Amino acid sequence: MLIRRAKKEDYPAFAAIEAEHPGYPAWGEKGFAAEEKNPNSVTLAAELDGRAAGFINFWILRPQVQLNTLAVGRAFLRRGAASALLGKLLEYAAKSACREIDLEVNERNAAAIALYRARGFEQVGKRPKFYNNTDAALLLRKVLPRA
C-alpha cells in the first residue's frame, strides 16, 4: 500500500469511488480540482495493486485539522486503506503542531464510526438532520498529545 499526494489524473478514479457509495456526499472531479487552490488543503491517494483505491482530504487549520472526505473503492474495502490514509493525516497533524482532528460522520455510517473509534476519536456533538434534512451528523474529535 502506497499513500501519496493526489494528482489531477486521480480525480476520475476518486469520482468513480464516490459513485460506488450511494448517498455519500460527492465532490466530483471539479470538487477535488477546486481544492488545489486552497493552501491549507491536502488530498492523498491510497494506491493498491497499482490503482487509486481510496482518498482522503483534510484542511490544516492550526491548531485543528478538519477531515472533509474519506472513501475507499468497493473492491478494496477492509484492506486497511482507510486506516493508512487516516494514519497519514495523523502524521501531517503532528508535523503541523495541530492538537485536534475534527470530522462529521452520518450517525448511520457504522463502518466509518467503527474506523474512527478504533483510532481514538470520540463524539463531542451531534447535528440533527444534517444530511439531506434527515440523518444526524455526529461530530467526532481526536485530541493529540502535546509533542
Ligand SMILES: CC(C)(COP(=O)(O)OP(=O)(O)OC[C@H]1O[C@@H](n2cnc3c(N)ncnc32)[C@H](O)[C@@H]1OP(=O)(O)O)[C@@H](O)C(=O)NCCC(=O)NCCS
Ligand atoms: C468507511 C470506509 C472509508 C472504511 O474503509 P476501509 O479501507 O474498508 O477501512 P479499513 O480496512 O482501514 O478498516 C479499518 C477498521 O475500520 C472498521 N471498519 C471498516 N469497515 C467496517 C465495516 N464495514 N463494518 C464494521 N467496521 C468496519 C474496522 O474496525 C476495521 O478494522 P478491521 O478490518 O481490522 O476490523 C469505507 O467503508 C468507505 O469508503 N465507506 C464509504 C465512504 C464513507 O462512509 N466515508 C467515511 C466518511 S465520514
